[in-house]
Amino acid sequence: MKFLNLFGRIKSVVIGMVHVKALPGTPLSRLSVSEVIEEACQEAEIYRNAGIDGLIIENMHDLPYTFDVGPEVCACMTAVCTAVRRTCPSLPLGVQILSAANQQALAVGHASGLDFIRAEGYVFSHVADEGLLNACAGELLRYRKRIGAEHVQIFTDIKKKHSSHALTADVSVEETARAAEFFLSDGVILTGTATGVQASPHELREILQAVRLPVLIGSGVTRENVEEYLDASAMIIGSHFKKGGYWANALDPERVKRFMGKVCELRK
Numbered sequence: 001m002k003f004l005n006l007f008g009r010i011k012s013v014v015i016g017m018v019h020v021k022a023l024p025g026t027p028l029s030r031l032s033v034s035e036v037i038e039e040a041c042q043e044a045e046i047y048r049n050a051g052i053d054g055l056i057i058e059n060m061h062d063l064p065y066t067f068d069v070g071p072e073v074c075a076c077m078t079a080v081c082t083a084v085r086r087t088c089p090s091l092p093l094g095v096q097i098l099s100a101a102n103q104q105a106l107a108v109g110h111a112s113g114l115d116f117i118r119a120e121g122y123v124f125s126h127v128a129d130e131g132l133l134n135a136c137a138g139e140l141l142r143y144r145k146r147i148g149a150e151h152v153q154i155f156t157d158i159k160k161k162h163s164s165h166a167l168t169a170d171v172s173v174e175e176t177a178r179a180a181e182f183f184l185s186d187g188v189i190l191t192g193t194a195t196g197v198q199a200s201p202h203e204l205r206e207i208l209q210a211v212r213l214p215v216l217i218g219s220g221v222t223r224e225n226v227e228e229y230l231d232a233s234a235m236i237i238g239s240h241f242k243k244g245g246y247w248a249n250a251l252d253p254e255r256v257k258r259f260m261g262k263v264c265e266l267r268k
Contacts (some may be wrong), residue, residue, distance in 0.1 A: 003094035003187060003233060006092050007053055011212070012230045012267055014260065015094070016047040017238030018084065019060035019247065026062040033076055037214040040080050040100055041087045045252050051255040051264070054092035055230055056118055057061040057081050057228045060247065065099035069254055073097065074104045081112035094118060094155070102154075103143045110149035116200050118189065118218075118236075122156035123179040124171060127164040137183040152230060153186035155216055158207075173203050174210040176224045187233060195219060195247055196239035208232075223259045230266060 021036045022028035047055055059082060060074060074097070081095055084254065094117035097105040105117040119140060121133040137156075137164070144150055158176040159165055168176070177188045178190045190199045190207060198220030207215050214233035221235045222245070229235050241256050243249040 006153065011233050012263065013053045013234035014094075014263055015054040015056055015059070015216075015234050015236045016052045016241060016256065017236065017247075018043045018047070018055055018057045019238060020057060020080055021078070021201055022061040022063075023073050025060055025070060025072050028061055028063055032081060036076065037080050037083045039081050044084045044087045044091075046251055046253045047256060048088050048091055048202075051260045052091070052256065054094065054115075055084070055088065055092045056096055058118075059086055059097040059098055059112075060096060060238070063172050067099055067101075067130055067133075069097060069099075069101040069104055073101075077104075078108045078111050081108055085113050092116070092209075096120075099128065100133055100136070101137055102140050102168055105253060106140070106144055106149055106152060106154075107147065109152045110147055111195075114152065116153035116155055116186070119152045119154050119156045122154075122185060123158070123165065123183055124168045125178060126160060129162045133160075133163070133195070137180075137185070142183055153187055154215070155187040156180050156185040157189045157218060158192065160191065172207075174206050176235055177211045177213070178213075181211045182212050185213060187216055187220040189216045189236070190220040190232075192220045196224075196245070199229075204229065204232055215220075223255075223262055226259070226263060227266065237260065 054202045077105040094116035095109045100121040111243045123135050192199045215231045217229045217232040220235045222240045239247040243252045
């Protein structure tokens with residue numbers, strides 16, 4: 001019900017990605033904070049005008065990612081998220097802070113008036129390209145309770161992209177989804193192996209049968225394959241909406257409009 005109340009529908013929700021430019025202190029940082037905020041708000045306006053259902057604000061350009069996220073990143077992300085919330089006052093908004101800065105994302109989302117976060121490493125340990133990532137569900141939900149942010153939903157990656165899952169090779173993706181449900185996740189996110197790589201439609205069907213949670217697709221959805229994912233609760237899309245379909249390029253308004261036009265027709 002929380003998902004339905006937020007998005008107004010229980011499947012085929014489209015969530016766009018606002019990839020925030022590199023923040024101060026990160027190797028690729030080139031812009032001032034005010035310039036970063038301006039670009040993020042411009043992207044949000046493009047999405048809003050195209051009829052997107054929701055947005056995730058993410059520090060995707062802060063390469064290379066680290067588990068040691070500094071206070072300057074949290075401060076800048078709070079400023080960005082607050083500005084995007086003013087730009088899109090009625091649109092469902094979420095935040096993700098890389099890498100696996102889930103408590104920080106909760107704090108930023110709570111302070112900025114956002115509705116959800118995307119969390120990595122919720123259940124089961126695995127080896128990400130940043131290093132060993134341990135499960136965080138117990139600590140994360142206790143932190144959410146402690147700061148009074150229980151209205152902020154937590155959507156959790158399972159078998160996270162850009163990771164090795166040799167440690168949990170004997171645990172299927174359905175079992176991982178059930179574990180996230182047991183640990184009170186508000187929704188699970190299925191991805192491909194990397195950014196822009198298509199998630200398995202077969203695994204989507206298996207997870208939909210395994211849990212009663214919202215199931216989101218977290219990578220690889222395009223205008224050409226969207227029919228395969230309409231039964232998902234939501235589709236999180238970044239790369240396909242960029243020029244040339246590459247995540248680091250500028251947002252392409254026509255790609256967003258064409259995609260949303262097709263989804264609206266398919267929903268009928």
